[in-house]
Amino acid sequence: MKQIDKRQQLVNTALKLFYKKGIHAVGINEILVESGVAKKTLYHHFTSKEALIQACIAERDHSFMTWFIQKCNDNSSTEIFIKQVFDALDEWINDKSVELGSFSGCFFVNSAAEYSDHQNEIKKLCLQHKTHIKHFFEQQLEPLIPDKNQLNSLVGLLLLLKEGCINCAHVMGDKQSALKAKALALVF
Amino acid sequence: MKQIDKRQQLVNTALKLFYKKGIHAVGINEILVESGVAKKTLYHHFTSKEALIQACIAERDHSFMTWFIQKCNDNSSTEIFIKQVFDALDEWINDKSVELGSFSGCFFVNSAAEYSDHQNEIKKLCLQHKTHIKHFFEQQLEPLIPDKNQLNSLVGLLLLLKEGCINCAHVMGDKQSALKAKALALVF
DNA sequence: CGCGAAGTATACAGACTTGTCTACCTGGTT
DNA sequence: AACCAGGTAGACAAGTCTGTATACTTCGCG
Numbered sequence: 001m002k003q004i005d006k007r008q009q010l011v012n013t014a015l016k017l018f019y020k021k022g023i024h025a026v027g028i029n030e031i032l033v034e035s036g037v038a039k040k041t042l043y044h045h046f047t048s049k050e051a052l053i054q055a056c057i058a059e060r061d062h063s064f065m066t067w068f069i070q071k072c073n074d075n076s077s078t079e080i081f082i083k084q085v086f087d088a089l090d091e092w093i094n095d096k097s098v099e100l101g102s103f104s105g106c107f108f109v110n111s112a113a114e115y116s117d118h119q120n121e122i123k124k125l126c127l128q129h130k131t132h133i134k135h136f137f138e139q140q141l142e143p144l145i146p147d148k149n150q151l152n153s154l155v156g157l158l159l160l161l162k163e164g165c166i167n168c169a170h171v172m173g174d175k176q177s178a179l180k181a182k183a184l185a186l187v188f
Numbered sequence: 189m190k191q192i193d194k195r196q197q198l199v200n201t202a203l204k205l206f207y208k209k210g211i212h213a214v215g216i217n218e219i220l221v222e223s224g225v226a227k228k229t230l231y232h233h234f235t236s237k238e239a240l241i242q243a244c245i246a247e248r249d250h251s252f253m254t255w256f257i258q259k260c261n262d263n264s265s266t267e268i269f270i271k272q273v274f275d276a277l278d279e280w281i282n283d284k285s286v287e288l289g290s291f292s293g294c295f296f297v298n299s300a301a302e303y304s305d306h307q308n309e310i311k312k313l314c315l316q317h318k319t320h321i322k323h324f325f326e327q328q329l330e331p332l333i334p335d336k337n338q339l340n341s342l343v344g345l346l347l348l349l350k351e352g353c354i355n356c357a358h359v360m361g362d363k364q365s366a367l368k369a370k371a372l373a374l375v376f
Numbered sequence: 377c378g379c380g381a382a383g384t385a386t387a388c389a390g391a392c393t394t395g396t397c398t399a400c401c402t403g404g405t406t
Numbered sequence: 407a408a409c410c411a412g413g414t415a416g417a418c419a420a421g422t423c424t425g426t427a428t429a430c431t432t433c434g435c436g
């Protein structure tokens with residue numbers, strides 16, 4: 001760690017640009033200019049653009065999960081938990097959570113759409129993030145809902161509404177979608 | 189119209205490739221080879237790649253709406269209508285509707301993610317498709333639900349669940365998401 | 377003091393991109 | 407019979423992309 005870790009600087013800049021414009025639309029030179037880092041340094045830390053992309057996805061997975069878990073830490077009742085989940089999503093959608101950057105839909109959905117091959121490493125990493133979310137829901141709700149079937153169907157509902165409101169907000173511009181989703185989730 | 193309309197041939201091939209791989213990932217030469225059309229012919233029908241992309245989005249909007257409206261034509265009760273909607277989505281997700289091509293998520297969500305500028309023509313066309321869907325829902329349910337508030341909240345629910353199940357199926361690989369969404373929608 | 381890791385700056389190779397241009401072919405209409 | 411819109415094939419211009427190479431600088435540590 002010299003002054004500011006150049007590797008981290010590259011990942012942060014690349015992630016910001018990839019998230020905003022899409023992966024294929026952003027070239028390496030743009031990332032270099034924006035971050036103020038030399039090309040040699042990039043290829044010192046990463047073997048290729050592909051490796052940089054994978055590091056960005058890992059970074060986003062980590063920072064998103066950290067943020068989300070911290071926002072939804074109270075699982076004293078299902079009602080409280082559900083409220084936390086969609087209030088957090090509402091904050092994200094309406095740019096009230098600085099750590100996630102300007103809202104531009106789900107980075108993993110956007111990125112997965114740019115790769116067709118299901119064996120592709122990037123596509124697999126995107127899917128992995130979604131299972132992280134699912135596991136988190138299951139882990140938090142397990143103590144509250146003893147019946148396995150009931151648990152699974154609530155987790156399924158939450159995932160469906162989460163994906164739904166993120167996409168309605170992104171492509172339809174409905175910035176209240178998370179609050180609508182919350183109201184629906186609370187009716188069970 | 190000579191034998192087979194070359195313009196249509198180009199749009200069909202380009203749409204298939206854009207949908208599968210993403211817009212930026214597909215070059216014009218790939219479209220030419222795949223469709224067996226000469227470059228001169230492409231630039232005879234379209235001023236640029238951008239114009240071809242726009243034609244593809246218009247084509248997808250048209251073919252998707254035609255298919256969807258035909259699948260959801262019975263609005264004798266809200267229950268029947270909701271069942272039709274999610275059964276149609278289930279067919280699409282599980283590749284039982286040939287006219288939509290191999291399922292790869294929502295073409296409009298995928299495409300919109302590749303453009304950052306909200307003034308971009310392509311992004312606007314993607315948003316337009318989503319309003320077409322919304323208007324269709326409103327138009328079909330209006331005679332069945334006299335109360336405006338109730339109508340709006342049901343339309344909102346359907347849009348949320350529709351986007352949700354499409355994305356869960358695409359990025360999480362949950363091919364039963366449409367049936368789950370149907371069950372939830374029917375509880376109101 | 378000197379070494380080596382990490383950095384800057386930039387030229388360059390080689391492949392790929394969009395879009396233009398020339399030269400030629402084909403089939404229907406007047 | 408002659409014309410011409412619409413087609414093929416492919417070379418080419420001009421630019422962009424990733425990744426490599428060269429030459430120089432800075433800084434912490436033994």
